[in-house]
Amino acid sequence: MSDNIIRLHYDIDADDFSSAGLASSGTKRMLNQLGFNPAIVKKVAISMYEAEINAVIHADGGCADVEITPEKIVVVISDKGPGIPDIEQAMQAGWSTATNEIREQGFGAGMGLPNMKRYTDDMKIETELGVGTKVTLIINVN
Amino acid sequence: MKGYSHSIRLEADKCRGCTNCIKTCPTEAIRVRGGKAKIIDNRCIDCGECIRVCPHQAKKANTDEFETIFNYKYKIALPAPSLYAQFSKIYTRGQILAALKLLGFDYVYEVARAAELITAETKEYLKRKDIIRPVISSACPVVVRLIRLKYPSLIPNISQIESPMEAAAEIARNEFAAKTGARPEEIGIFFISPCAAKHTAAKMPIGNLKSNVDGVIAIKSIYVKLLKLLSDSEEADFKVMASKYGVRWANSGGESLALETDNFIAVDGIHNVAKILEEIEDDKINDVDFIEALACNGGCLGGPLCMENVYSAKAIFKKVLEKDISQSALPYTDERFNPMHDAEIEYVDAYSLDKDMYAAINKMAEMNRIVAELPGLDCGACGAPNCRALAEDIIRGEASESDCIIKLKEEYKKLKKKIGAEKGNEK
Numbered sequence: 077m078s079d080n081i082i083r084l085h086y087d088i089d090a091d092d093f094s095s096a097g098l099a100s101s102g103t104k105r106m107l108n109q110l111g112f113n114p115a116i117v118k119k120v121a122i123s124m125y126e127a128e129i130n131a132v133i134h135a136d137g138g139c140a141d142v143e144i145t146p147e148k149i150v151v152v153i154s155d156k157g158p159g160i161p162d163i164e165q166a167m168q169a170g171w172s173t174a175t176n177e178i179r180e181q182g183f184g185a186g187m188g189l190p191n192m193k194r195y196t197d198d199m200k201i202e203t204e205l206g207v208g209t210k211v212t213l214i215i216n217v218n
Numbered sequence: 219m220k221g222y223s224h225s226i227r228l229e230a231d232k233c234r235g236c237t238n239c240i241k242t243c244p245t246e247a248i249r250v251r252g253g254k255a256k257i258i259d260n261r262c263i264d265c266g267e268c269i270r271v272c273p274h275q276a277k278k279a280n281t282d283e284f285e286t287i288f289n290y291k292y293k294i295a296l297p298a299p300s301l302y303a304q305f306s307k308i309y310t311r312g313q314i315l316a317a318l319k320l321l322g323f324d325y326v327y328e329v330a331r332a333a334e335l336i337t338a339e340t341k342e343y344l345k346r347k348d349i350i351r352p353v354i355s356s357a358c359p360v361v362v363r364l365i366r367l368k369y370p371s372l373i374p375n376i377s378q379i380e381s382p383m384e385a386a387a388e389i390a391r392n393e394f395a396a397k398t399g400a401r402p403e404e405i406g407i408f409f410i411s412p413c414a415a416k417h418t419a420a421k422m423p424i425g426n427l428k429s430n431v432d433g434v435i436a437i438k439s440i441y442v443k444l445l446k447l448l449s450d451s452e453e454a455d456f457k458v459m460a461s462k463y464g465v466r467w468a469n470s471g472g473e474s475l476a477l478e479t480d481n482f483i484a485v486d487g488i489h490n491v492a493k494i495l496e497e498i499e500d501d502k503i504n505d506v507d508f509i510e511a512l513a514c515n516g517g518c519l520g521g522p523l524c525m526e527n528v529y530s531a532k533a534i535f536k537k538v539l540e541k542d543i544s545q546s547a548l549p550y551t552d553e554r555f556n557p558m559h560d561a562e563i564e565y566v567d568a569y570s571l572d573k574d575m576y577a578a579i580n581k582m583a584e585m586n587r588i589v590a591e592l593p594g595l596d597c598g599a600c601g602a603p604n605c606r607a608l609a610e611d612i613i614r615g616e617a618s619e620s621d622c623i624i625k626l627k628e629e630y631k632k633l634k635k636k637i638g639a640e641k642g643n644e645k
């Protein structure tokens with residue numbers, strides 16, 4: 077048990093939009109209680125929230141796996157959605173395929189992926205059309 | 219008053235050990251142990267939720283007795299503006315303040331007047347380029363304490379301007395001393411309060427090295443005395459100082475209205491405040507300059523030491539304001555008064571599992587394992603507010619898994635089965 081690591085698993089439900097963000101807020105709460113620097117917690121909370129919302133909006137939900145160690149925090153958000161055809165394009169600030177209904181809810185500015193990049197130390201997107209997408213976010217503690 | 223951390227206390231003989239208060243506490247500061255509620259000192263922020271919810275009136279607030287004013291040669295009252303909304307037969311502000319003076323005070327200074335000064339200072343403060351936005355009002359001590367405890371990353375957002383209570387106390391002392399030649403230490407300054415948190419704020423100020431308030435008296439506790447004097451007091455007996463801009467601070471949204479900006483969020487009720495703070499922390503609230511956050515539902519009119527319930531108080535307040543003859547807000551500055559906080563606000567660590575990160579991670583991993591084993595009903599029967607909190611208490615060595623009655627029942631069933639099987643073998 078004493079291997080200095082915490083592993084968390086969350087299902088990301090797409091049915092209830094108001095519950096979107098539960099995985100990131102649960103993780104944030106734990107990081108706070110562990111005594112991580114607020115700046116680190118903020119980086120994790122914001123980048124994870126964006127990835128979680130993307131899974132809900134663009135991929136009908138998925139799951140989140142988090143690994144917390146004193147050195148770094150690794151967040152993996154996976155879904156079985158449509159995949160991203162052009163990652164480079166998707167990464168551009170302002171690029172979005174969100175529908176009007178989604179935009180009316182205040183999402184779809186095309187800022188999620190760029191923000192994830194900004195708030196993480198390392199980020200990886202693995203995606204396959206028709207199969208799904210896996211976004212890995214790494215935040216170093218020091 | 220070192221060591222004093224909160225004003226809410228338990229009257230143990232009234233407490234039945236039910237779970238109402240543990241479930242409503244926003245900081246998970248209460249446990250039921252040995253059949254009685256117990257407050258975890260460094261987590262209590264004096265919001266008063268437990269006072270409101272306790273069906274047996276076992277939660278009380280420490281405040282100062284009215285009679286303590288007689289310990290001072292000169293006595294000054296600082297009525298919170300919520301006082302004006304406590305009398306269902308409508309009295310004007312002038313009448314209420316005149317009655318307050320008749321109680322035995324030498325001087326009455328409206329906190330609403332100081333609120334106008336704070337408004338003027340805050341307007342200037344919001345123009346500064348070097349502040350972190352959104353600025354969160356420092357007026358409600360419960361909110362400041364919630365931030366210090368659970369949202370430390372927002373400490374720099376807290377306005378560095380004094381609360382109206384502190385401003386009023388300092389100005390009133392100076393004015394009275396200048397007018398009468400009284401020595402400052404002969405003067406006792408008493409805040410007439412809607413909440414217990416102001417009592418703690420006067421004893422253990424946050425953002426200030428020392429408070430100018432000598433005592434905090436609950437509105438409730440002088441209500442009857444005031445009522446008796448009110449019929450004899452006349453509007454003309456007291457010249458009001460504040461305008462509606464200061465008076466409206468008692469109501470949620472009042473502070474923001476006075477600021478005359480559109481770029482604000484006014485939130486009231488401790489659980490709502492927590493949500494907004496969470497959103498600010500996650501950068502979900504942008505382009506807002508000012509957050510007015512009041513712990514009580516409806517603002518100070520909903521304070522736990524008020525006489526009227528918040529809805530009636532709001533109705534009365536409206537009528538009092540309609541009757542008000544005061545002029546519109548005067549531009550208000552006071553040269554002698556320094557409106558800025560003079561002490562840093564520091565983070566209070568009341569939740570971490572271990573100072574050492576490696577140890578903390580191991581403890582949390584263990585805690586998560588325990589949580590997974592617990593039934594997840596969050597019923598509170600164990601004395602902790604939810605299963606997670608029980609797991610935390612177990613990790614801290616303050617509770618055990620058998621405190622969970624569902625777990626206990628399982629164990630009991632297993633034991634019964636085992637005994638049954640052994641008996642069977644004997645035959």
Ligand SMILES: Nc1ncnc2c1ncn2[C@@H]1O[C@H](COP(=O)(O)OP(=O)(O)OP(=O)(O)O)[C@@H](O)[C@H]1O
Pocket residue numbers: 126130131133134135155157158159160166167171172173174182183184185186187188189190209
């Ligand atoms: N998990 C995913 N599955 C499929 N497509 C995705 C996924 N995540 C992102 N995309 C695609 O990439 C685009 C850009 O994503 P990004 O998060 O940057 O913006 P957005 O979600 O459209 O808007 P915002 O995040 O500002 O609300 C999306 O519009 C979508 O087409």
Ligand code: SF4
Pocket residue numbers: 265357358359360361412413414415416512513514517518519520521522
């Ligand atoms: S809202 Fe007003 S009455 Fe309630 S705790 Fe804050 S300052 Fe006190």
Ligand SMILES: [Mg+2]
Pocket residue numbers: 126129130184187188189
């Ligand atoms: Mg997005």
